[in-house]
Amino acid sequence: MEPTPARDMLAKYGLAPSRRRGQNFLADGNVCRKIVAAVGAGPDDVVLEIGAGFGAITLGLAEAARLVVAVEIDAGIARAFRTEYGDLPGIELVEGDVLEFDLERAAREHGVERLLVAGNLPYGVTSPVVRNLIDARHAVSRAVLMVQSEVGARMVAAPGTSDYSALSVVLQYHAGVRQLFRVARTCFHPRPKVDSRVIEIDFRLGGAHRSDPEAFSSVVHAAFGQRRKMLRRSLSGRIERAGTTAAALEESCGIDLARRGESLSLDEFEALTLALATLDDRGRAGQNRKVV
Numbered sequence: 001m002e003p004t005p006a007r008d009m010l011a012k013y014g015l016a017p018s019r020r021r022g023q024n025f026l027a028d029g030n031v032c033r034k035i036v037a038a039v040g041a042g043p044d045d046v047v048l049e050i051g052a053g054f055g056a057i058t059l060g061l062a063e064a065a066r067l068v069v070a071v072e073i074d075a076g077i078a079r080a081f082r083t084e085y086g087d088l089p090g091i092e093l094v095e096g097d098v099l100e101f102d103l104e105r106a107a108r109e110h111g112v113e114r115l116l117v118a119g120n121l122p123y124g125v126t127s128p129v130v131r132n133l134i135d136a137r138h139a140v141s142r143a144v145l146m147v148q149s150e151v152g153a154r155m156v157a158a159p160g161t162s163d164y165s166a167l168s169v170v171l172q173y174h175a176g177v178r179q180l181f182r183v184a185r186t187c188f189h190p191r192p193k194v195d196s197r198v199i200e201i202d203f204r205l206g207g208a209h210r211s212d213p214e215a216f217s218s219v220v221h222a223a224f225g226q227r228r229k230m231l232r233r234s235l236s237g238r239i240e241r242a243g244t245t246a247a248a249l250e251e252s253c254g255i256d257l258a259r260r261g262e263s264l265s266l267d268e269f270e271a272l273t274l275a276l277a278t279l280d281d282r283g284r285a286g287q288n289r290k291v292v
């Protein structure tokens with residue numbers, strides 16, 4: 001079954017698209033099919049779809065997967081969806097906020113080790129959605145997400161480029177991330193002000209790291225918080241808290257702290273995090289000795 005175009009659904013159900021909720025619906029069947037193909041769900045897979053809207057990708061996903069759990073926050077849209085597609089097999093519409101959706105629990109309840117995730121994301125929630133996916137990474141195999149073009153560029157950016165940011169480093173630490181294709185703003189209704197990119201985030205390709213993920217993230221955010229500053233400045237608070245000096249840190253990790261965070265590779269950020277943790281431990285041990 002083909003989904004009814006969003007423009008017709010809006011008219012039929014007397015709904016107006018909400019900007020606040022990022023309601024730019026896909027209006028290009030070819031792009032919908034490309035997203036469904038990129039998700040690549042099979043008959044054993046359970047897919048979490050973020051923001052079902054009027055089913056532009058939901059119906060295609062349901063033809064391939066065992067089940068699509070489609071989350072939609074908008075009550076009017078959810079009602080229209082149920083009226084049109086409520087009888088279709090393989091779709092469970094969940095009316096609610098995806099930011100409150102428990103991915104680990106959903107995987108358990110549906111008897112899969114890992115969910116697939118798909119969505120033409122409401123752009124306002126991209127950051128918290130990505131954070132939640134990272135937190136639930138052991139319950140997610142891959143995510144195929146349409147995001148605002150500039151955010152997509154940051155997700156896949158390499159060191160030394162202007163798009164390289166904390167998002168690039170932290171996401172690439174946890175997953176294999178690549179751009180699948182670009183989507184022009186003309187493919188949506190209503191038309192947004194920016195183009196989009198479809199990004200694949202493969203959590204099965206996240207490296208085996210020796211650093212603590214939270215410590216890593218905090219070092220990365222500190223380094224990019226003051227992007228134009230040298231690492232010895234942007235990490236000064238962190239260095240002080242570890243009870244060490246920039247010189248000791250430099251010697252321990254072999255990274256020149258006159259560099260800026262934007263030039264560091266993932267491995268170098270990890271070396272920095274590990275060195276800080278080691279110096280921190282030594283500092284603590286030293287303090288304990290003094291007390292004794």
Ligand code: SAM
Pocket residue numbers: 006021022023024025026027050051052053054055056057071072073074077096097098099119120121122123125
């Ligand atoms: N998948 C549909 C499509 O491609 O046409 C709709 C995509 S539209 C960009 C985003 C959808 O997410 C809207 O239907 C919107 O109501 C819904 N949405 C916005 N915020 C949400 C949230 N926090 N939780 C769940 N759905 C949300």
